[in-house]
Amino acid sequence: xxxxxxxxxxxxxxxxxxxxxxxxxxxxxxxxxxxxxxxxxxxxxxxxxxxxxxxxxxxxxxxxxxxxxxxxxxxxxxxxxxxxxxxxxxxxxxxxxxxxxxxxxxxxxxxxxxxxxxxxxxxxxxxxxxxxxxxxxxxxxxxxxxxxxxxxxxxxxxxxxxxxxxxxxxxxxxxxxxxxxxxxxxxxxxxxxxxxxxxxxxxxxxxxxxxxxxxxxxxxxxxxxxxxxxxxxxxxxxxxxxxxxxxxxxxxxxxxxxxxxxxxxxxxxxxxxxxxxxxxxxxxxxxxxxxxxxxxxxxxxxxxxxxxxxxxxxxxxxxxxxxxxxxxxxxx
Amino acid sequence: xxxxxxxxxxxxxxxxxxxxxxxxxxxxxxxxxxxxxxxxxxxxxxxxxxxxxxxxxxxxxxxxxxxxxxxxxxxxxxxxxxxxxxxxxxxxxxxxxxxxxxxxxxxxxxxxxxxxxxxxxxxxxxxxxxxxxxxxxxxxxxxxxxxxxxxxxxxxxxxxxxxxxxxxxxxxxxxxxxxxxxxxxxxxxxxxxxxxxxxxxxxxxxxxxxxxxxxxxxxxxxxxxxxxxxxxxxxxxxxxxxxxxxxxxxxxxxxxxxxxxxxxxxxxxxxxxxxxxxxxxxxxxxxxxxxxxxxxxxxxxxxxxxxxxxxxxxxxxxxxxxxxxxxxxxxx
Numbered sequence: 124x125x126x127x128x129x130x131x132x133x134x135x136x137x138x139x140x141x142x143x144x145x146x147x148x149x150x151x152x153x154x155x156x157x158x159x160x161x162x163x164x165x166x167x168x169x170x171x172x173x174x175x176x177x178x179x180x181x182x183x184x185x186x187x188x189x190x191x192x193x194x195x196x197x198x199x200x201x202x203x204x205x206x207x208x209x210x211x212x213x214x215x216x217x218x219x220x221x222x223x224x225x226x227x228x229x230x231x232x233x234x235x236x237x238x239x240x241x242x243x244x245x246x247x248x249x250x251x252x253x254x255x256x257x258x259x260x261x262x263x264x265x266x267x268x269x270x271x272x273x274x275x276x277x278x279x280x281x282x283x284x285x286x287x288x289x290x291x292x293x294x295x296x297x298x299x300x301x302x303x304x305x306x307x308x309x310x311x312x313x314x315x316x317x318x319x320x321x322x323x324x325x326x327x328x329x330x331x332x333x334x335x336x337x338x339x340x341x342x343x344x345x346x347x348x349x350x351x352x353x354x355x356x357x358x359x360x361x362x363x364x365x366x367x368x369x370x371x372x373x374x375x376x377x378x379x380x381x382x383x384x385x386x387x388x389x390x391x392x393x394x395x396x397x398x399x400x401x402x403x404x405x406x407x408x409x410x411x412x413x414x415x416x417x418x419x420x421x422x423x424x425x426x427x428x429x430x431x432x433x434x435x436x437x438x439x440x441x442x443x444x445x446x447x448x449x450x451x452x453x454x455x
Numbered sequence: 456x457x458x459x460x461x462x463x464x465x466x467x468x469x470x471x472x473x474x475x476x477x478x479x480x481x482x483x484x485x486x487x488x489x490x491x492x493x494x495x496x497x498x499x500x501x502x503x504x505x506x507x508x509x510x511x512x513x514x515x516x517x518x519x520x521x522x523x524x525x526x527x528x529x530x531x532x533x534x535x536x537x538x539x540x541x542x543x544x545x546x547x548x549x550x551x552x553x554x555x556x557x558x559x560x561x562x563x564x565x566x567x568x569x570x571x572x573x574x575x576x577x578x579x580x581x582x583x584x585x586x587x588x589x590x591x592x593x594x595x596x597x598x599x600x601x602x603x604x605x606x607x608x609x610x611x612x613x614x615x616x617x618x619x620x621x622x623x624x625x626x627x628x629x630x631x632x633x634x635x636x637x638x639x640x641x642x643x644x645x646x647x648x649x650x651x652x653x654x655x656x657x658x659x660x661x662x663x664x665x666x667x668x669x670x671x672x673x674x675x676x677x678x679x680x681x682x683x684x685x686x687x688x689x690x691x692x693x694x695x696x697x698x699x700x701x702x703x704x705x706x707x708x709x710x711x712x713x714x715x716x717x718x719x720x721x722x723x724x725x726x727x728x729x730x731x732x733x734x735x736x737x738x739x740x741x742x743x744x745x746x747x748x749x750x751x752x753x754x755x756x757x758x759x760x761x762x763x764x765x766x767x768x769x770x771x772x773x774x775x776x777x778x779x780x781x782x783x784x785x786x787x
Contacts, residue, residue, distance in 0.1 A: 143578060144571035148601055151578065155596070158582045163595030167562060176562065176597035178614070182514055188597065190564045190612060194604045230499060230508065232522045234566075234610045239476035246475060246483065250490045263495030264487070265508035265520065268610075269480055272526045278566045278600075278610040280522060282510070 149364075173293050175224050180287065186229070187283045187290055189220035195274040203318060204325045206245045210252025211328045213277035216352065218260055218331035219405040223350035225291040225340025226283030228262030228333070233279050236272035249277065260333060291340050291348035291409070296366050300346050300410040300437040301417040305335050305429045307378045308355055309394070312401020313386060320390065329405035335429045339409050342426075344416050348409040354402040355434075356446050362410070363443070372435035372445040374399070399446035410437065481696075505625050507556050512619065518561070519615045519622055521552035527606040535650055536657045538577045542584025543660045545609035548684065550592055550663035551737040555682035557623040557672025558615030560594030560665070565611050568604035581609065592665060623672050623680035623741070628698050632678050632742040632769040633749040637667050637761045639712045640687055641719075641726070644733020648722060661737035667761045671741050674758075676748050680741040686734040687766075688778050694742070695775070704767035704777040706731070731778035742769065 143151060156171050163170040168177040168185065175189035193199055193213050201209070214231060221228055233253060237246065257264050262281065314327035332350070339345055351358050355377070359370055377398050387394035411417040416426075417433070424431040435445065475483060488503050495502040500509040500517065507521035525531055525545045533541070546563060553560055565585060569578065589596050594613065646659035664682070671677055683690050687709070691702055709730050719726035743749040748758075749765070756763040767777065 141575045142572045143569060143575060146575060151601055154575075154579065155582050155599070158579070158586050159589070159596050160586075163562060163597050165561060165593065165595065167595065167597055170595065170597040171599070173598075176564070178561065178597075186518070188562075188564060188612075188614065190566045190598060190600050190610075192566045192568060192600050192602045192610065194568055194602050197603050229497065229510065230495060230520075232508070232520060232612055234522045234524045234612075236524060236526055236608065237475060240474045243473045243475060243478060243486075247486065247490070250487050254490050254492075257491070261497065263497065263499065263502065264491050265495050265499055265502040265510075266505075266522060267487070267503070268522050268524050269483055270524045270526050271529050272606065272608065274605065276568065276604065276608060276610075278522075278524065278608075280520075280564055280566075280612040282520065 169292065175220050175226070175283070177290050183287045184284050185287055185290055187221065187224050187226045187285055188280065189217055190278065190280040191217045191220065192276060192278040194276050201245065201275065206248025207252035208326070208328050209277065210249040211256045213279050214253050214256045214262065215329045215331050216405065217279045217281040218262060218333060219329065219350040219352065221281055221283035222332045222336035223291060223348050223407060224283065224285060225289060225336045225348070226285040227337065228260055229282040229284050230263050230265040231257060231279055231281045233264055233267040233277065234270070235267065236270045236276040238273055239271055241275065260331065285340065289340055291336065291345065293347055293349050293362055294365060295346045296362055296368055296410055296437050297346065297412070298368060298437055298439050299413055301413065301433055302370060302372070302408065302410055302435045302437065303423070303431050303433050304351070304355070304378065304406050304408050305332050305427065305431055306404070306406040307380045307430070308351070308404050308406065309383060309398040309401050310380045311403040312397050313383065315403065316390060316392060329403060331405060332407050332429065335427045336407055338427045339407065342411065342416055344412040344414045346410040346412055348407055351404040351406045351408055352402065354400040355408065356399045356443055358408060359443050362408070367441065369438050369440035370435055370443050371438050372443060374445050376432060376434050378430060378432040396447045501624065507552050507558070507615070509622050515619050516616050517619055517622055519553060519556050519558045519617055520612065521549055522610065522612040523549045523552065524608060524610040526608050533577065533607065538580025539584035540658070540660050541609065542581040543588045545611050546585050546588045546594065547661045547663050548737065549611045549613040550594060550665060551661065551682040551684065553613055553615035554664045554668035555623060555680050555739060556615065556617060557621060557668045557680070558617040559669065560592050561614040561616050562595050562597040563589060563611055563613045565596055565599040565609065566602070567599065568602045568608040570605055571603055573607065592663065617672065621672055623668065623677065625679055625681050625694055626697060627678045628694055628700055628742050628769050629678065629744070630700060630769055630771050631745055633745065633765055634702060634704070634740065634742055634767045634769065635755070635763050635765050636683070636687070636710065636738050636740050637664050637759065637763055638738040639710045639762070640683070640736050640738065641715060641730040641733050642712045643735040644729050645715065645718060647735065648724060652722060661735060663737060664739045664761065667759045668739060670759045671739065674743065674748055676744040676746045678742040678744055680739055683736040683738045683740055684734065686732040687740065688731045688775055690740060691775050694740070699773065701770050701772035702767055702775050703770050704775060706777050708764060708766050710762060710764040728779050
């Protein structure tokens, strides 16, 4: 490669210009939003910034779209997790975005990058895992792309449908709203850390909360919803920042699997930090206005068909009180 | 990483199992189709295997979906092409798939992987180029994902719309159909080779044939359409293989830009091979049943608003006669 051209690319580096890691994910997304400019026209209700984009449909139904990527040695290690589980997870993290919108899966596209010397058995494993959960969640693989790359990268786009104007959004929090989470927190992070430290295979695959999401979308008092991918602390911040509000979270109320604290201590990890910042829970965090549903968590759990825990409430101010803050680990 | 786990992944390699490069892209896609099993249900008209997937809409309109990925050092070199052009190209190659369906863009999602130490100016360049063409082709960026990776990877999904049942398909060729291409061939490959050999920046960005695609879809005699990404020889094979037919192509009829042969000879390249196997033309290849439109290429060009050339016809047999065969360079 001739020097003249290399220099053109190298120059900004030589000037110690800013790098992606200096800005972080949120600032980079804001940069994209500024460049793209305002909400998209042409039938789009929501563009960049929510769990998924929403396209206004014509027959009582909206379509939602989301995309998420798993990168080898960043989001997974082939040797630790096995290709089948990675294929399942690539779809599951996308379906979780549909769950957070209260949407039902329609189909998925898979863009798979892989090195040419990858054993076909690993490729088959990716596809088998993906196909298995595609069938289980009625989200057929309808298209995709294969490309050569040095590492395996699974980039998935999912399409979902939801009643006209019924999609759950990230916006809408108000002071006094109560915060709830489905399922338990910290278990995925504990499984990952345990697998790392003990050198065991990682068997955890997140379960997208599609049915719970659909039922949350039908609650009259629902104000906002997001899926927990980066950890409660970080994802709650995503709900609070746009409306410039804060939250008080009761750390002793966070739902845990039986034996969670004991297992954390055995690993020499602080359970509280892992609980709220570990990430990859793929549970739903949602807010309800004060009222009958919010006052009766047991009744709410019955209606949603999953464990539901009230973890705190929205207050004025800034930040999240009660749980540790986090810098997300998988980003820039 | 402990040996027990590494061994699980390494074992198939030790047995000299087949690798992706032993099978090639077409065989791998067939493997996916077999695993996924049959056409998808739930409103899907076309799944894997065409330029895009088609979802039956409810109000006189179908939606089409396609995804395509550009990988650093496989599909582009940052130093040679510059981030802005790469951003434009990432969208253009996807819009070309919509053109091949006769569809109109609705929106796009961008999954961008990049190393954390990438200068923000390069990131901004990707986004600026993408946004520029998104505006030009009325295809707003509505969502996406950012992830860390060792190389830059731009994975794009586009959504398009087309009249109910009017999408151009790859299937439908019959003996006697005439074959046409839009624009000129080989120019993109020549530009790439010239940039490579002389160490000059690559300035070529493909122009998706969206308007021509829409007009081709309105032709009464149209039988099949595909966009030329891998080169005429390879992409024509994609149309012929499923229907087990062959084609006779007149190599002297292939449309070239002025000075193409001379420029090839100056570079010491055979123009004929480059012409039909160079790839990245992103022109449309389509077939018309014999009739008035097929008999009048000049009138056809006026109707489609682009240069159109009749290059040959469909015959019984197997393979493509008249132009060199190709093994695509960017795949496995």
